[in-house]
Amino acid sequence: EIVMTQSPATLSASPGERATLSCRASQSVSSNLVWYQQKPGQAPRLLIHAASTRATGIPARFSGSGSGTEFTLTISSLQSEDFAVYYCQQYTTWPSITFGQGTRLEIK
Amino acid sequence: QVQLQQSGPGLVKPSQTLSLTCAISGDSVSSNTAAWNWIRQSPLRGLEWLARTYYRSRWYYDYAESVKSRITVNPDTSKNQFSLQLNSVTPEDTAVYYCARDPPGGSTIFDYWGQGTLVTVSS
Numbered sequence: 236e237i238v239m240t241q242s243p244a245t246l247s248a249s250p251g252e253r254a255t256l257s258c259r260a261s262q263s264v265s266s267n268l269v270w271y272q273q274k275p276g277q278a279p280r281l282l283i284h285a286a287s288t289r290a291t292g293i294p295a296r297f298s299g300s301g302s303g304t305e306f307t308l309t310i311s312s313l314q315s316e317d318f319a320v321y322y323c324q325q326y327t328t329w330p331s332i333t334f335g336q337g338t339r340l341e342i343k
Numbered sequence: 344q345v346q347l348q349q350s351g352p353g354l355v356k357p358s359q360t361l362s363l364t365c366a367i368s369g370d371s372v373s374s375n376t377a378a379w380n381w382i383r384q385s386p387l388r389g390l391e392w393l394a395r396t397y398y399r400s401r402w403y404y405d406y407a408e409s410v411k412s413r414i415t416v417n418p419d420t421s422k423n424q425f426s427l428q429l430n431s432v433t434p435e436d437t438a439v440y441y442c443a444r445d446p447p448g449g450s451t452i453f454d455y456w457g458q459g460t461l462v463t464v465s466s
Contacts, residue, residue, distance in 0.1 A: 269452045278441055278456035279390070290454065322390060326451040330405040334390035 237261050237325055239335035247343040254310040256338045258323035263303045267327040270299055270308045273337075274319045282321075283308065310340075318342050345369040347442050347457040354463050355436075361429040361464075365442030365457050372418045372425050373398045376447030381416060381427045384459075385438035395445065396425055432464045 238261040248254050258268065266286040271279035281290040283299035286306060296311040310317055323335040351363035365379070372379055378397035384390050394406045394416045406414050413430045429436060440460050443453035 281454045284452045332392050332451050336389050
């Protein structure tokens, strides 16, 4: 099983700041990487797929990069609605996909 | 706009069967390009993909190894929905269960999700 490790576990930042979240795979997943955002009491929301492709309706301040084992989600200028938990997910080992444990993005 | 509406009990006794249903609007369970999944989330195990079904001239089913001996997913074309049955549940199966669509494109990603059902396994 491919293990996805996200860091940091919690990131404190202020509105307007840039946030960088990391996701590392225990073996190469090529570009088969997804990012989700989850707010309390809600289902995850698809943000980025194929490591860097924004899903429909996702603002341009969200961007993804990386390939192989190292990936980054960047939020260029944090808005109040961006404070949430973010998860990465690999889909190289179909159908045995795996998720990271999440990064909580909190207001400083 | 695709919508997934979940239904089912929130409390199941140990050793019994957990049953949930996901009703689809805006797409078809018989779609030749989408797949229909169950995923759960718990503090202990995080997000865990459980199972999926999809139609490509015939029905296909995939299950996570961790639950393969206990799980069944069934499509219901007459009601445009699909269901989850998890047998012999234990308290470790306590989680929020989600249904989700894997869209056309050949990747196992999830673009539409149900609202989630908290299922507690307790006597």
